[in-house]
Amino acid sequence: MDSSFFFGLSTMAYILAMIIYITYLAFRRTQIGILATSVTVIGFVAQTLAIIMRWKEFADLSGMGFIRSAPLTNLYESLVFFVWCLILGYLIIEFKFKNRSFGAFVTPVAGLALAFIDIFGVSKEIQPLVPALQSNWLLAHVTMSFIAYAAFALSFSTGTMYLISTTEKKRDPSYVFWTTTLGIFVIILVAMGIDFLRFKVMVKPEIFIQSYMFRTSFLHPSPLIKAASWLSAIIFLYIIWRYGYTLKKVLEKFSINPEILDEITYKSIAVGFPIFTLGGLIFGAIWADQAWGVYWSWDPKETWSLITWFIYAFYLHGRMMRGWRGKKVAIVSVLGFVAVIFTYLGVNLLLSGLHAYGSK
Amino acid sequence: MRLEKEKDSKIVDKIWDFFASIRLAIIIFALIALTSIIGTILEQRAAPERNIEILERLFGKSLAPGLYSLFEKLDFMDMYHSWWFITLLVIFSVNLVICSLERLPRIWRLAREPLNPVTDEQLRKFTLHKEIILKGKIEKARESVHEMMKKAGFRNYSEIKEEKGFQYLAQKGNYSRLGVYVTHLSILIILVGAILGMTFGFKGFLNLPEGATSDIAFSNAGREIPLGFFVRCDNFDIEFYGKSDMPKEYRSWLTIIEDGKEVLRKSIVVNDPLTYKGITFYQASYGLLSENLGRSIFILDIISGGGQAERLNLRLGDTFQIPATNISGKIIDFSPALRIDDHGHAFTYTNQMNNPAIYVEFFESGSRSFSGWILKRYPETWQLQGGHRVEFRDHWGVEYTGLHVRKDPGVWVVYLGCVLISVGLFIAFFISHRKMWVKIHEDKNNTRMIIGAVSNKGRAAFERKIDQAISAIQKKYERGK
């Protein structure tokens, strides 16, 4: 058995756990909850084993020593590590706050990240490192960034739950915000799913985005289908906006105190922010300085990290202002994670396509 | 006249208040974050065609030229150095300074303030407040207070004798309140370091052929920058993973020469530069001197079937003899990256040193016998008929190493700021200012203990700790009974 067996096992376990947690949310049976936790723990153990095995495989292959061979060198490995941190953080919270209902919001993020790998055929090959990447600073940078991203993902989950459980008036801007965000999120996923079913392509994410994404729906050559897609997206958004408050009822069943959600959001950010500052920004800068002699060059990746940092600084200072605590800063925590995703995926996938020479 | 002055000071006050507000801070955060996005979409300091192409993709062909000229006026193509972005950063810094100055005196007082004794009524109003009855006389309870304090995390505390008993006061982590200010100050330090680097430093490059020496580098604009000493490239080498074209290591052997003396020698690789007198040389790129191909030197080990060996430095067109034989070879061609196509034709597939090869024609007693390519990365091509070997060990003088040259006297200031910001954030988030009051007094032959506590953050954790401390001494009491 090699690492890919255990990776597969953990992916299946997390997706299964996601379903069980959602079932638990609906039926609230303790047994179901225990089952959900057990499946998550199994997935976590399998993933831990898989990471260790891959580490060893890489060390044997590259002959670069153990530390340099940490499996954090490409998109695939870093996504796996992100999911690992996220699940670890979640399990700690489940244990500390003795509450399972966050599971239904955290496991989907984990499941989606892993599904992203499989749907896009992200390269899983072990590749040796080119000279610029052979740096311990880079390793520390990537590791800590992902720990911070996982903390931010948690704050995103609880921030969203906070918004769901504190809003119901349809004209409330916070309500409009979370229903639209959730709606757009689902629409993008569904539209990409349809692209995937139609083209049945296994290509690199960059190529998928440049040549296939939304070509079945919003960018379809036929104006009719294009218009129909936009129309159905708008109708879908309307429906989510119209009936989104029912989610609040579901959450209410669990009597999760919004105060606790707010606290977990803050605590996750309070952990993520210093780690991101040190690992994401400072170690990244030191690495760039060692490798190229510039610690800051305003390249899109660096700039988006800085944008993310400012959004979370906004969150932290916003909490100190009267009238901002609660819903307003919860919105900021959601936006912060959108920026995290963009920093991580959008810069490589969208901006690099935009900047490619003569690709159209 | 007096009125004038009052008006003046009012304006000063207004300006001060404007810059002292957190509201301004979060507005500035939002503005910096939002405007920064522009520079990640438009390419900075790029050729105009590039950005026109990007704008065409985003907004269509008809709008692009108009938008371009508008964006050009707004400096969007070099926005991080534009007047308005710098203005934002200046407002950010002033805001940071004034906001901190405004609050520092109060926070300093909070951190220095000794604790005052409190009354029972005051204690009972604390959100974090506990009350227990301990069996036995007050003297016994007095002893357990020490343990209580230790368990709650306080090593030092003071005792005050009161009318009916004792009061104990303790606090710790007072100075953690300053963590936020360390954080803010270090942001300014980083900015100062960046400005120092831009003012007194330079960034440049230097393409140095193997064997060449230079005492200048070039700025990106092509201006000459004197180094104050000489740097020589002794050799450049590239290593690949196995037989692939994936580079594993670029390495340059550099020597620093000052006043005619060699003062420093170091081989540099990416991620491991050389620094001399504040100037740092980074391995950035490399390339071929195509006009120099004729002058390059190939280092060959020639080994005869009989085992006699010889190392030779040869040039294109040179002839060599295999020791103790009548076989001679002549180097007639060179390719930096040889590949053989499906039809058996040799061609050069990149202009980099991916697969260096020489074409050698052999003569036996003066007449042509055979010829072929000898590849540096493929030792199997070194073997000749008759057990002779021509080992292609190295080549020299064909490549140049591309060095990035930088002087940045501010970088240590920036790093100092980075260390401070990490420390500051750690203190700000993970250390809290905790205060605790414990009162004990006699209550019908038993002792009543009242505890009150405050913490500026992490109250739940503090409460847990106090609860643990209480149950520890209660257990002790039970056992002691």
Ligand code: HEM
């Ligand atoms: C214009 C710039 C800024 C101003 C005016 C400002 C102002 C403030 C103020 C007044 C406080 C509250 C201090 C207290 O509670 O006594 C604070 C807290 C804080 N600031 Fe800033 N700040 C600025 C920029 C930043 C930046 C860029 C960072 C990013 C590292 C930062 C990190 C923090 C942190 C971590 C806290 C503590 C927050 C908490 O405990 O929840 N500040 N800031």
